[in-house]
Amino acid sequence: MKNYPQAARILVAIDCIIFGFDGKEIKLLLIKRNFEPEKGKWSLMGGFVNEDEDLSDGAARILYNLTGLKNIYVEQLETFGKARRDPGERTVSVVFSALIKIDAHDSEAVRSHNASWIALDARPKLIFDHEEMVARAIEHLKYNAALHPIGFELLPERFTIPQLQKLYEAIYNIPIDRRNFSRKLLSTGLLIDTGDKNNNGATKKATLYKLDTEKYKANFHSFWNFMPDSMKE
The missing domain is CATH 1.10.10.10 (Winged helix-like DNA-binding domain superfamily/Winged helix DNA-binding domain)
Incomplete structure (x- = not known):
């Protein structure tokens, strides 16, 4: 902050929308939070960007910690930055969408993060603006799936x-x-x-x-x- 002493503190987070397919339904990998704010409620998997970390590296780290997978399909979608989107502190979130093979992920890592695979149509109410993030990701998935394999x-x-x-x-x-x-x-x-x-x-x-x-x-x-x-x- 020494070069920008008047700048406000704003956190940069990454939220990952993780799609999987179980042979019948498209599912989302969601976590039930065990920390505040919104403890006990459902959210996307995410985290804060490290000081020396590129956004894409941060997304890869978060996805690996949750699924145990590397080199998976992931793309940056959008940035969400409404001033009061996170009641904990002023936070800008960069959203990434990932597609993974359910049968290849680390189920122990998923359980350790209090996460579950939930069908899109049965997903619970999500915290903050995560529902809007998921809606955008679903539309992007439909668009991409029509044009690319x-x-x-x-x-x-x-x-x-x-x-x-x-x-x-x-x-x-x-x-x-x-x-x-x-x-x-x-x-x-x-x-x-x-x-x-x-x-x-x-x-x-x-x-x-x-x-x-x-x-x-x-x-x-x-x-x-x-x-x-x-x-x-």
Whole structure:
């Protein structure tokens, strides 16, 4: 503060909106706070930025501490800075959205943070402006999922086309025509047939695919047109 002696103290926080998919529903990873303010209420996972830390590094640290995962899909969404958004102290929050594979995260770390996976439609009332943050993130997820193949970030390493269809139906909350979706998906060239069949669950005997990671990374920002036809009318 020596160069800016008249500047007010403002804290910078990071709030992480963490989406997962359990095969049926899109879920949020939320924590029940064990500290004030708003102790005992539900919130997003977050923390304050360290003095020598970039915002992206801070988000990666918070996500790793909660999930035990590194190198996951995460992007900076928006900044929330209303003067009285946090009753504890003047705080500006930078919001990040992350997509993780539920079956790959550290469940012990989640429990240790008093966190739980909760379906989007069943989420409790959240503290501060966290509900507004989630609403913005959901709209951004829908937009991104229509144009880019980010849905793969929520699936296990090997998956069936019906599983991927269930994911997109969960994102948009609408039914999707199976044949049309399958045709669009296979035409992208992003899938590699593993030669194996799924022996479990509702998609029993369906072909198991894996993602062609090289094509995925090289063409991530291409326009893939995953938007369901029914949403274009």
